[in-house]
Amino acid sequence: xxxxxxxxxxxxxxxxxxxxxxxxxxxxxxxxxxxxxxxxxxxxxxxxxxxxxxxxxxxxxxxxxxxxxxxxxxxxxxxxxxxxxxxxxxxxxxxxxxxxxxxxxxxxxxxxxxxxxxxxxxxxxxxxxxxxxxxxxxxxxxxxxxxxxxxxxxxxxxxxxxxxxxxxxx
Numbered sequence: 001x002x003x004x005x006x007x008x009x010x011x012x013x014x015x016x017x018x019x020x021x022x023x024x025x026x027x028x029x030x031x032x033x034x035x036x037x038x039x040x041x042x043x044x045x046x047x048x049x050x051x052x053x054x055x056x057x058x059x060x061x062x063x064x065x066x067x068x069x070x071x072x073x074x075x076x077x078x079x080x081x082x083x084x085x086x087x088x089x090x091x092x093x094x095x096x097x098x099x100x101x102x103x104x105x106x107x108x109x110x111x112x113x114x115x116x117x118x119x120x121x122x123x124x125x126x127x128x129x130x131x132x133x134x135x136x137x138x139x140x141x142x143x144x145x146x147x148x149x150x151x152x153x154x155x156x157x158x159x160x161x162x163x164x165x166x167x168x169x170x
Contacts, residue, residue: 072167
């Protein structure tokens, strides 16, 4: 399985950051690192307790490593194949098709190509459509390659963390 964070969206304004941080306490300490155009991540779990040994299924208003969850499946759900053959007067032809489905992949090339977190590294051309105050992208899980956060050196807000942002159907 692929395990990581779930993207919730892209901050569009300072007001959205304040609203988010009034709910998610741990982000207050990082307030100076977060700006409009950064991504926010979902709170899906809490820390372990007496009833739940590894993590709580109840969100705890803190986005941290407890909130990493299932974001993809690397084991195929099904396999298929087809074998066709024919012969005529000493000539024969055959076709063999096979495949699998229901499998996901972490696209590390996409994560490198759109990271925008340092200088001197080539980026993909779709980074020209990144979030800016004049181009306020919103998070679209169906168009991940063009739902890009702001460009910032060293990625202080963790926009490029291991998340469903880079998981695709393989």
